[in-house]
Amino acid sequence: MLDTLIASQDAARAEALVAILVRHGFGDMLRRLGLARALHRAGSASSLARMEEWVAQPVPVRIRHALEEMGPCFVKLGQVLATRVDLFPPEWIAEFSRLQSAAPAVPFEAIRSEMETALGHAPSSEFEAIDQSPLAAASIAQVHRARLHDGREVVIKVRRPGIRRVVEADLRLLQYAARRAEARFPELRRFHPAGMVRQFHDSLMRELDLAAECRNAERIAASFADDPRMVVPSVYWPCTNERMNVQDFVDGLPVADLAALEKAGVDRKEVARTGAQFVLKMMLQDGFFHADPHPGNVFVLSDGRIAVIDFGMVGHLSRMRREEVVDLLFGLVERDAGRVGEVLLDWAGPADVDIDPLMLDIDGFIDRYHGLPLAQLDLAGMLLEVTTLLRQHRLALPADLALLIKVCLTLDGLGRSLDPGFDMARQARPFLRRAMVRRYRPRALVRDGFSAMTDVLGLAASAPRELRGLLRMIRSGNGLRMRVDGLREFSTDVSHSANRLAGSMVIAALIVGSSIAMTVEGGPSMFGLPFFGLLGFVGASLAGIWLLWSIFRSGGGR
Structure with a gap:
């Protein structure tokens, strides 16, 4: 089911995220979201064994560890949720606030290759020296100290290789999950989860643009141009673009x-x-x-x-x-x-x-x-x-x-x-x-x-x-149209339930009819039993097995 609702290129990532959530004890939440089939595929023995390690932990702690394991996009999401003091109690905010952007450093050769892609030529033509040990390694980018050929001390902020592709896939999955949550849990609609994810999407995409960070810095520097107490590092624009930026080194x-x-x-x-x-x-x-x-x-x-x-x-x-x-x-x-x-x-x-x-x-x-x-x-x-x-x-x-x-x-x-x-x-x-x-x-x-x-x-x-348009619509017979979110999914659920109920009635009728046929003497027989009665029982058994299997595959019925 998950594969048909999510783009094929995201299906493997979706199942990996589901497996992480299962390990941290959130399988029931996924089941309530209607992801039982993906949950079944992700619920391996190792995941279930790891789950026992986490279920004793408080929910906010489990959420934080799950977000850390799910990667940069979800770490950033947790940091944004840490700002929602209006939605979460203090113990949740405290756990979200512990999420750090720190990440294992990327080998310098991979960073050098990313610099070369960003610049269009070898970094050595722009920088006299680059310190291969990072000043900081975060979930989105890595920072190295360097020196320009004119002796100016700078820092280079470089996007982690391949990070944009991973973030874009995770954002698509978050948008899907938010829409699903709004449809399944009406009580969440007052928090507008789909709208929150859209805002998070826009914010994170801006953060992936490292040149935008420098434009922000220059805007704030301009507003404090008359205040000598405030310092904002200057930007070296010849080497700044979406993939990397270069700013003055702050020695303080x-x-x-x-x-x-x-x-x-x-x-x-x-x-x-x-x-x-x-x-x-x-x-x-x-x-x-x-x-x-x-x-x-x-x-x-x-x-x-x-x-x-x-x-x-x-x-x-x-x-x-x-x-x-x-x-x-x-x-x-x-x-x-x-x-x-x-x-x-x-x-x-x-x-x-x-x-x-x-x-x-x-x-x-x-x-x-x-x-x-x-x-x-x-x-x-x-x-x-x-x-x-x-x-x-x-x-x-x-x-x-x-x-x-x-x-x-x-x-x-x-x-x-x-x-x-x-x-x-x-x-x-x-x-x-x-x-x-x-x-x-x-x-x-x-x-x-x-x-x-x-x-x-x-x-x-x-x-x-506007009034003429409204009257024209009424006169034309089109009337006023109203859209009810989630009604199509609800009607599909009702249709599935009706089909299963009808199937159950047919199976019950087969069992009753076969029982009557068993009492009738004469006619063909097999294994000493009336043939038609036995055939009815076999058919009812096969239909019952099929019905149970379809219910199991959909996670207990929809």
């Missing part, structure tokens, strides 16, 4: 190395404040931000400047979304329950929400912080509580907002590691006030009013045409 102390920072006399409190200001400006002012500001991507240079690297994962916030985020954060900082509730309900969209209990919980949540001094306000903790409220009321955040909240939590953790007294609310408050002032400036009000007027006039102008 990683912020994760607290002992080295202390020894160098770095003011860790100032680093925490400055880093927070950088990220808050990107999120609340620019709407384009570094989405992975973990300690390994931030360095302190010898002159005290802060360098940020690896812009493969970025977030986008439209102007309208930034205003909503400002409203939420401003409501949290100012303890305004009404403002927080309105934003959350807007984000919930058309979901079936029981508003009164939600607003009651929000009011109680805000009331706990009433009268608390700003210095004691834990903004990251408040954001976590907001996401817990969303989970309790079965609401999901839009993907861009889930990523933003995860960045805020990462930023808070990084700031507190540098300065135990770090207060993100205090850092955020000036940005929020400036954003509110910008929103209500005369120029902004005129712009918004003109935009609203244009929308209203456009709607009024198109209404007669």
